[in-house]
Amino acid sequence: AQSVAQPEDQVNVAEGNPLTVKCTYSVSGNPYLFWYVQYPNRGLQFLLKYITGDNLVKGSYGFEAEFNKSQTSFHLKKPSALVSDSALYFCAVRDRSYFGNEKLTFGTGTRLTIIP
Amino acid sequence: DSGVTQTPKHLITATGQRVTLRCSPRSGDLSVYWYQQSLDQGLQFLIQYYNGEERAKGNILERFSAQQFPDLHSELNLSSLELGDSALYFCASSGGRNEKLFFGSGTQLSVL
Numbered sequence: 349a350q351s352v353a354q355p356e357d358q359v360n361v362a363e364g365n366p367l368t369v370k371c372t373y374s375v376s377g378n379p380y381l382f383w384y385v386q387y388p389n390r391g392l393q394f395l396l397k398y399i400t401g402d403n404l405v406k407g408s409y410g411f412e413a414e415f416n417k418s419q420t421s422f423h424l425k426k427p428s429a430l431v432s433d434s435a436l437y438f439c440a441v442r443d444r445s446y447f448g449n450e451k452l453t454f455g456t457g458t459r460l461t462i463i464p
Numbered sequence: 465d466s467g468v469t470q471t472p473k474h475l476i477t478a479t480g481q482r483v484t485l486r487c488s489p490r491s492g493d494l495s496v497y498w499y500q501q502s503l504d505q506g507l508q509f510l511i512q513y514y515n516g517e518e519r520a521k522g523n524i525l526e527r528f529s530a531q532q533f534p535d536l537h538s539e540l541n542l543s544s545l546e547l548g549d550s551a552l553y554f555c556a557s558s559g560g561r562n563e564k565l566f567f568g569s570g571t572q573l574s575v576l
Binding site for chain 1: 466468495497499506507509512514519520522554556558564565566567568569570
């Protein structure tokens with residue numbers, strides 16, 4: 349079975365400070381990893397994904413994520429937070445070694461609040 | 465705009481009733497996924513269709529069913545509704561196995 353854990357329900361960061369939203373995953377094989385963001389009354393929007401290659405993945409709106417296989421983590425980061433980054437963030441995983449498995453399994457979400 | 469259209473945006477109904485949620489995927493996307501988002505369960509995968517055929521099944525109740533039509537739009541049918549079925553139901557589409565999902569803005573279902 350595949351799963352992701354987002355250990356923090358809520359993260360508060362001052363505007364201009366670096367931010368990190370944590371995610372760890374569990375798959376039996378090799379993972380595809382994703383980050384999505386959800387703004388109020390909106391659907392989820394894709395931020396970035398890790399398939400293979402560089403462990404540091406760059407995505408939309410200045411976000412990046414670092415894949416760490418030894419720690420089974422895929423933390424989302426941004427060097428300087430903006431108030432507009434305040435939203436609900438979801439980490440997701442798909443086990444790519446499982447043929448026919450195309451579903452994404454999402455974490456419980458982390459609410460990020462950027463304080464002006 | 466993700467290109468995925470869900471209707472209706474809001475649905476209010478009573479226990480025991482049946483409703484149908486509709487999803488039109490992005491042009492050209494063959495895969496459609498249904499997810500349920502609730503406060504206590506988070507974002508739960510329900511079911512996936514690929515080009516009209518069921519591809520994967522998640523935590524979907526027997527009271528729920530879905531299908532994908534030849535024009536690739538999909539419908540999620542929820543019957544014998546219970547209070548606990550109140551949630552935000554999302555549809556997503558993708559163009560292939562390794563592609564990202566594009567989500568619609570969801571249907572907010574309230575069962576009273």
